[in-house]
Amino acid sequence: MAAQTRFPSPSRRAFLLSSLACAALIGTAPGRLFAQETKKLKVAGIYTVPVEQQWVSRIHVAAVAAQARGEIDYTYSENTANADYPRVMREYAEGGYDLIVGEVFGVEQEAREVAADYPDVAFLMGSSFKPDGSLANFATFDNYIQDASYLSGIIAAAMSKAGNIGMVGGFPIPEVNRLMHAFMAGAREVNPAITFQVAFIGSWFDPPKAKETAYAMIENGADLLYAERFGVSDAAKEKGILAIGNVIDTQADYPETVVASALWHFEPTLDHALAQIRAGAFAAEDYGLFSFMKEGGCALAPFGTFEGKIPQEALDLVGKRAEEIKAGSFTVEINDEEPKSA
Known part of the structure; x- marks a missing residue:
């Protein structure tokens, strides 16, 4: 299958600047990790292989199902080389996405550096390592099946x-x-x-x-x-x-x-992330347990x-x-x- 990359519009800096100006006047800080009970969330997937591949397909299927329910707007990039992964993360973050999901097994450090630059974007990434409490917007998961x-x-x-x-x-x-x-x-x-x-x-x-x-x-x-x-x-x-x-x-x-x-059923993992974002409570959690059988994973x-x-x-x-x-x-x-x- 040919590479399929769907990138969002590249910049939301003007919006952030205006938000910062307003925040200075009213004494609050901007950030899309605050509660969003009613908003349809924008979700982007970044995958290093085709979406038909076993592991990635489970993430993709769950996201497509959430979109069909009207909960999210979902787009994705597949066949993304590890060398390009941080760049694609930045482009989606700049495009106003609420949640970016994917797998960073080959780019652990670089992915976390990108997340640190966008504290108001939630990142939920397949990883061999645990989340870092100092990077509150970067949660990890794995298929603990x-x-x-x-x-x-x-x-x-x-x-x-x-x-x-x-x-x-x-x-x-x-x-x-x-x-x-x-x-x-x-x-x-x-x-x-x-x-x-x-x-x-x-x-x-x-x-x-x-x-x-x-x-x-x-x-x-x-x-x-x-x-x-x-x-x-x-x-x-x-x-x-x-x-x-x-x-x-x-x-x-x-x-x-x-x-x-x-x-593997990724739905419990994704559903928890969406609920946390809507509640303004997304944090550096280990989502591995949502793959356990007792959780329906x-x-x-x-x-x-x-x-x-x-x-x-x-x-x-x-x-x-x-x-x-x-x-x-x-x-x-x-x-x-x-x-x-x-």
Whole structure:
């Protein structure tokens, strides 16, 4: 898909200058982080990959839904190189946007420097680091969907006859590592002797490379694949084995291949940010908890074509663990260390 960049008008300096002048007269300071109960908020998304990519698509879908409800006006830039990311942030901030959302894993420091220059703009960014209380307008999130990943691991182990699972990821960063570890832990609850082949392709969007990596794992005995990246399920389909999806539900594209998927729902994260902006209370929060299952931030996808094909014992365990997770009596470990083949 060709790059699609939609930039706002470049400047609101004249407005800010006039606001400052008025504020000097009435003794208040301007700033769009004050309460805005009725205003339709302007939201911009900045993404380093196409909006079809798994992780980013969940942010995009939530924003499109909020726009359809009439709550926000939403625009976005996709395929934004890390080198251009700070510039695009500034252009949206200058364009009068209330909230800028995106992912700054490759530009952490630069993104925070931009946010510091626009204290009246709310920034909600996917990040491997925590928010800084001294930068009040910069909140962070990540897809903490380890709960659903654990449940998908239970399904995987029940469906693998060889007890050999291949796992292909993008980069070994915390938000990928924790999902893989949770998946592996769920699988081990069913089969403590199960083995894993783990590899990272060094890219967020390289389906051919992911596919080739998956082929090698199949050649090495894997009879089920964990598809953290696009391309893995294609390899599984072509070789006639099963796959477990991640973040989005791709079963419609692979009806005889993808057994289950751990879904990320970004809606609770975005809804909280919008509510905080409207209340004038947006702050440097860690939004990670809004991805937890008990908050509605993750779930298992419907089994679809695999209804009736998954062992009942595994389904019973999934149901039991899901209820315990929601009730708080069972906690899936969050392990951000790089997973290894085992």
